[in-house]
Amino acid sequence: MNFELNEDQQAITESVDRLLAQHAGATRTIELNGHGMYDDALHQLLDESGFSTIARDLASEDGPAGLEAALIVEAVARAGGVVACAAQMLVAPAVQEAAITGPITLCTLDDLKKPVPLRFGAHAKTLLVLGIRDVHVIPLTPEDLKPVRSSFGYPMGRLAKADRFADLNAAGNCLGPNAALAMANWWRLSLAVEAVGTMDAALTHTVGYLKQRRQFGRSIGSFQAIQHRLSLCAIGVEASRWLVREAAYHGAPTEAVAAAAAFTLETADQVFTETHQMSGAIGFTCEFDLHVWSMRLLALRQELGGVGGARRALVEARWGNQP
């Protein structure tokens, strides 16, 4: 056991942070979100710098290097990056060895049926559908996609023509049961990884603001009523971070993933509520950065059955108690 980053991991996180400091951040996210745009430039930079393929490039006989990829995804989420890197870096390498063209958007059969707005769904080049026993890898064209305006901090889009996806086997490549299990686990874990980076940034932003915001002749952060709740958020974020990293390290085993996601996505709710409540009215404005992260937390809670889905998966994995 060792909770410190090794040298390689440290080098990776430092260099991705450097890249993000230059090419991402709340201001850029707000600008892009305002136009429902995808950050093609950042996506390309992550590709060119080798971050997008790190899970494959550093793979060992145990599988893709999920932890290293998770550290990058966490950092990108912290920077509010408008790129579908979680699907690219964590989910794709787990389902097939060959590279998958990004941006990638993920959905379940149910999501496809409705069809619901998908994160990055207006810009994706590949759709990964999680079936009951299969994964379908479907190339997308711009005609397949329709942008959807959303309050929830990511560019969203919906699949435009339902009939095109009626026969999934005809629409794309079908991968077998191993891929389906891997996709479910890595997708669920990737939601938690993104939530960790996102919560971290939301909380850091709020703590910074509350140190400086003064009312009643003192900083709001000096009130114990506020301090205790911020401390509880910090506990939640820290536990989430390490649960997620541990699960990534182990290659996303079902039970560890479910526990990490169940805990993290519940904490995401708490962090959303508390950061907004404590920021006061300014926290709802577009010019205050909080929404870059806070609104995303709610979107992350919605995929793959959300907290309830993760809890059920956890009970099933641990006690086989699922009907």
Added chain:
Amino acid sequence: MEFDWSQEDIQHRRDVQAFLKEELPDNWEEMSQHGPGGDSQAQFSRHFCSRMAERGWLTQHWPSEYGGRDCEPWRHSIVGEEMWSVGEPRGSQYMNVNWIGPAIMNYGSEQQKALHLPKISTGQVLWCQGFSEPEAGSDLVALRTRAEKIDNQYVINGSKIWTSYCNHADFIFLLVRTDPSSSRHRGISVLLVPMDTEGIEVREIPSVVGERYFHEVFFTDVTVPTDVLLGEANNGWNVVNYALQFERIGAARYARAAVTLDKLAELARERGMLEDPIVVDRLGEARALCEAARVLVYKVIDIRAKGLPPTADTQLARVLSTTCDNAIGRLALEIFGQESREYASFADTNFRMAMTAGIAVGATEVQLNLIASRFLELPKE
């Protein structure tokens, strides 16, 4: 103790419901999606409130000498519940009839009463509330916007923030510092200022909540006659406290939340989600919360109806109403899942409307502090 509505009250509720059915246009849902401050709703409120006034319902709780019918607060609360349930077609005018008019009745000069009360009671005028400032939020008495008395005029300089409804308002109920040497709650006055006065500038603050939600109002050498002063100079803090004593529960948020919840349950049933024990559990939890908020609000109305001074019960009711509103906004997101990602969908709209509940009209923490000191009589920190 008695928990019945009178036959007249029950009939009144039915009448109001029937009236709403008749008066609300077919596209009301769309019209009201930006809330009482939205452009279309603000415009509509002028028509709607004058229709209410024709029925004698707009200000029925006011004394008859000011165009009211001397009805009990209970009667007015029925109107409030029904209005909020459908998304408040009175727009911002609920503030007029709840507290702005009554404050003018209590503190206003004859001239002010003659100018403002008929406009309010006929539904012809929109007001906004100019209290908060960038540095004076929870700590409202830190406000700095000043009005300097020069001859027979006040010259106002400063700015207000978060001001709802001000983009359509005809008047602002404005809190200013009139004694520059004063601090905290002394030296504050209320001015009733026409929004078209030269030197007033409104800027919308874009928000994630929706359009036309927040504004900043700038005052640059705004010159008004001294007769816009409401009550005595430097006594504004008392005026505001009187005006707002019951207003923490002025908007029947729990009623709106309860209706939203009914719709949610209906939609859950249509989707077969009532088979899911967790959904059932959450719906039950939320419904109980609505009821708990309602009963605490009713307790406050009872205090008011008896003419007793306000108590910390108002804060108790306020906090629970807020909790209820938030819980249902969030439950809508859970039930609709990824469908709520679509802007202006049912869940998205309700969630955004609810998300500011814990901040608007005084943040929850401040209410909790008041409960601790006044209700529990705990010592100060």
